[in-house]
Amino acid sequence: MFKSLSRFLLPLVMLCTATTAMAADTVIDNKDPYALVKAVANKTFDRFHQDKALIDADPDHLKIIVREELMPYIDYKYASYKVLGQYLKDSSEDQRNRFVTAFEGYLVSTYAQAFTEYTNQKVEFFPGVDFRNEKIVDVNVQIIEAGRPPIKLLFKARRLKDDSWKAFDLVAEGVSLLSSKQSEISNLIRQQGIDAVITMLDERTKDKITKPTKSGKLAS
Template sequence: MLRTLAFAMAIAFGTVAASPVLAQDAAAQAPASQQNPEQVVQEIAHQLDTTIAGHRDQLKNDKEKLISVIDDVFLPHFDIDYASILVLGRHAREATPEQRERFAKAFYNSITHRYAEGLLNYTKGAVQVLPFSGDLNDKRTVVRTQVVLDDGKKLSVDYAFRKSKDGDWKAYDVIIEGISYVTNYRNQVDAEIRKVGIEKLIANLENQGEKALEAMDKQSKAP
């Protein structure tokens, strides 16, 4: 599960699109506030492709620079607050507004630090945004993509979107081969909160970052 999730999170925070021309056209035709979810995914992929290309060696030796690239390109299209509420699950109602805000920031920072280098490792994989079928839901939808690995195997990676109050489409979940990253972390976060409490969990994420995530993952696999 961890290797699959790591690969998918690398994709979520950017990888090469199989159709950069479509991405360029989409970006040119529609302002960010008017882009549909499919165009958002294509644009993110294209922006990261052009940003990473020719700079891999530099970024490999400068993780903070790599993370800043992810922040600049991906963060505007991701609903961190909503995703963090889903990850907290029922504990979101128990948390104070300040705790929810701190958790959202600390969780996102921990995720990016844990998976950022995957962006450099998997840019050879081709990502194809599959044609959308059906009517676009006015509030929520899913963009389906297919990733072709170097060995020819194909991986299904889908992105769940919701429309913000401002009318922008933002991603809030990544589903890899049917497994939701929100659900995966919600189970781990729930177990950790039951063990140490929400304040201690937030403090661990703030102070330990990706190491706190790794510890939760190991604990979830312990017999």
Template sequence: MNKLITLVCFLFAGLLPGVAAAAEPKAPDVLIRDVTNEVLEIVRTDVALRSGDIRRVVELAEALVLPHFDFRRMTMLAVGRDWRDASPEQQARLIEGFRTLLVRTYANAFTQYRDERVVFPPSRFAAADTRVQIRTEVVRPGAQPIGIDYMLEKGEQGWKVFDVVVAGVSLVTNYRSSFSQEVRSGGIDGLIRALESRNNALATEQGLAPAGAGAAS
């Protein structure tokens, strides 16, 4: 499952050549299809990625993924009702912490992709819709296909992913229970500390710079 979620996080790289330069915004299903195919080509051919270079994975994530995911909304969904009790500064730190957690948690698995391919079943939505669900399937040799649904919303900056459902499991709500427990035991600041602690542990494991270097404890 970690490998599949990793693929989700890196398939939406709209800054790649030929994608970001489009004059008109693409329909969400076309956007996901085109970008997915571009990113899979990088996965298959990038020497650093194939050799397990975690720094290269994080570099690509920071440069390519962030503009196309609504991390504020994703964090709101993951934190749940406790979000409204957080101050603007706390919210900013939660967003940064959750974003870093997603990138670093799945960085190792991303380097393991080899033969997976993605197919695109028809998606049904109206031209006037501003919130859509786009279906894809990851096909793996010798295994059952895994469904991945992208939840997107259209705003002033175009289509943004705010959740991904992998094999029926929501990426953001998957974290809600543990986040709620952290808030109950230590408040919003406790959750922030837990995120920063986990991110720094991952950074140490991966030989990366500590996360949230400028954040208070």
């Protein structure tokens, strides 16, 4: 499950590493979902280069970058509940809280591992629409790499009660990350129970980040 998620996240890594770097003190406009996605991508890229020596010394430092630069703008609680799907109402409050924490850590580790796969693609941000009366919007992005067809991405963002926005899903070439994970995790919960799935996610969170070798394979 952990490795299969990476193919959905690599486009996000491309987005975060293909844009123009911004100053570390850039203020993120979380009242505009389109500006939010672009600014967070830029700021993450800037941090990635700023901490290159730390990453080279310890690839697990990527987890710190993800937690500090990306996760504040991802609605992982909402995403967790969506992934739980039909099992949400059958879970206790304690199980829900532990699942949210475990799923957040799982995302952090997976994003961090995906960061080791980046190359220098170009990104195109499509113009946004009037979102003043919207609760959920699609932020359309296209990744351009020489010699390959463009990768079409769609980031789903939702308006929170305080009128700020957070991203909660990534759709890559028509495939939703949340829908994919909901199907996979629902099957695991049905087979093993939610507590076993929480334990598994916690274990995945502890996985060390491994950098690819020159052949493109992950180092052991």
